[in-house]
Amino acid sequence: MTFDRRIFNFAAGPATVPEEVLKQAAAEMLNWQGLGASVMEVSHRGKEFMALYEEVLQDLRTLMNIPESYEILLLQGGGLGQNAAIPMNLMGLGKNGPKADFLVTGIWSEKSFKEADKYGVAHLAASSAAEKFNTIPPRSTWQLSDDAAYVHYCANETIGGVEFPDVPDVNGKLLVADISSNILSREMDVTKCGVWFGGAQKNIGPSGVTIVIVRKDLMGHSMKITPSIWDWAKQAANQSMLNTPPTFAIYMAGLGFKWLLKQGGVKAIEKCNQEKAALLYNFLDQSSLYENRVTKEYRSRMNVTFFLKDDALNAEFLAKSNAAGLVALRGHKAAGGMRASIYNAMPLEGVKALVEFMRDFERRA
């Protein structure tokens, strides 16, 4: 299947990038800011790139309303890299040795939990594994430790399509939030967590750059074994340039931030995201062919998972949706079924087109 036009891309990440961002990147690919070179060719330590870098941070600070008491780091290694980096930087703050609590609500928080086990005691404070990660365990069942350095949770589980409606209440303990798949999609009170982290490849731009927002007093407690590139204090002292940063990915993230500012910022895009998600979930709920299996209050606005009641129709559904230019709807192999990822850059018209297609498919099925 080939297209001579842009399609609606429901991939879970890497994901859709706004068309105007791609156009700008293409237009200045050979000569950025009149330097006679691409942004990817210039020195990261040169004044032009450093100016860009500062602007990228400032735009993110504006968009998320990040106070000066928090540092913004742009690192490499993705969320899975931070799954190792976070325990190495923070676990040592545990009262009786390295320890952290984990709320496991899907495959991503489960990965975080397992990775942390290499660096100290990873304590499973709550898990919805028995419910196939279709929900969030009731608050009353969480078993938080007194001596853990922090509590880790994943704000949005990309694979299951489960999202925390708000920052969880952990009795004032230090919280670490994985926001890989809902960063900038909704308003978040940054002061409620000590660390926020996530890759850029869902709501921001291409893969290859990881955003870590960390309260400044939490830096400087790293274990000796922490790789320098992930030692938050060292990176903060070097503008995240202890080694060569992924300059093009940072530039693209910056274009993504500018685009979002132009849309009216996070508050405006959140409204749009609510509308897109409501459209799709309302359609699913009235359908007799499709169903979403997530507890209603925890349904993700970003990753809408659904199943056809007859699995035998899956192949036809995927082939026809793809032919209609509605691409990458297959669910993650660990979950099965379908998944429509509708991040910031997915326009409302994309979701409308999907619902229309699904309605039509149901009628003919």
Place this chain on the structure above:
Amino acid sequence: MTFDRRIFNFAAGPATVPEEVLKQAAAEMLNWQGLGASVMEVSHRGKEFMALYEEVLQDLRTLMNIPESYEILLLQGGGLGQNAAIPMNLMGLGKNGPKADFLVTGIWSEKSFKEADKYGVAHLAASSAAEKFNTIPPRSTWQLSDDAAYVHYCANETIGGVEFPDVPDVNGKLLVADISSNILSREMDVTKCGVWFGGAQKNIGPSGVTIVIVRKDLMGHSMKITPSIWDWAKQAANQSMLNTPPTFAIYMAGLGFKWLLKQGGVKAIEKCNQEKAALLYNFLDQSSLYENRVTKEYRSRMNVTFFLKDDALNAEFLAKSNAAGLVALRGHKAAGGMRASIYNAMPLEGVKALVEFMRDFERRA
């Protein structure tokens, strides 16, 4: 200073990318392979990107003549990341506990040496620090350990401009080669080292992807604390996609490999690199204004460092060369002076233009 044309960019990395590579990337930015999406928007696990990925590996295998007994990994974190990853993966092979030998010939191998110290005994087998990293210590002075897991060296020191003319003789011990700044610039017998690694941002494409070429029997010995994303065996079992890879950087590296194949491969580009370096060094050697301070046989073909005999002329030299479209000649702050990085993508005409400018500058000085 702004330009309406492409300049000659002597930056040490990120560095020049071939113009035709940039043109292709720009042309297919909005619609790659007729998918109706950019390569940076599609799933890394989709069949189109996986096909690209396999082709990228195959092209590198062809270019470097990498035998099937070696795995190629495309990772995140740069050379500095591998400075931590390599000890975590290999140091445990030491006979009496984690230990490795280091040949320190510049700032990069010194960084590798220091980082390794976190994970075991880092033994300084040789160092040219006392010679300001302007040379390689004589082979007879190296103190290799009997119980080290491996010997680490940096094939080309970007900052000092010092390059090993061949893979060093270490009495058959296991060698690890940092080829961040001379990968693909000259023929290398891959079988002579157990591990070769380097970032892409000098001889290949943009920053953000790290190439690790590792003999298969050396995988599977990682320490428990090894972050999953750097556990070579885990990544090899997952086509380097244990987490989302930097897809656009990989795509650009692939375009770089195609470009190099079109130039005739490594043998052909090596000839060109020899010619470029000879032109510049011969000019420096006959000049009474400029001088290179590196032992002749260890002069780098990639990073040509030089000093003006009168430091007071530095600012004028930089301003005038920049105005002439010969950009980024300032030496690294740790070394001072000037540096012309002339990687694969720097055309001979760029070096000719530089020599012409320098000759003219000398005449007027």
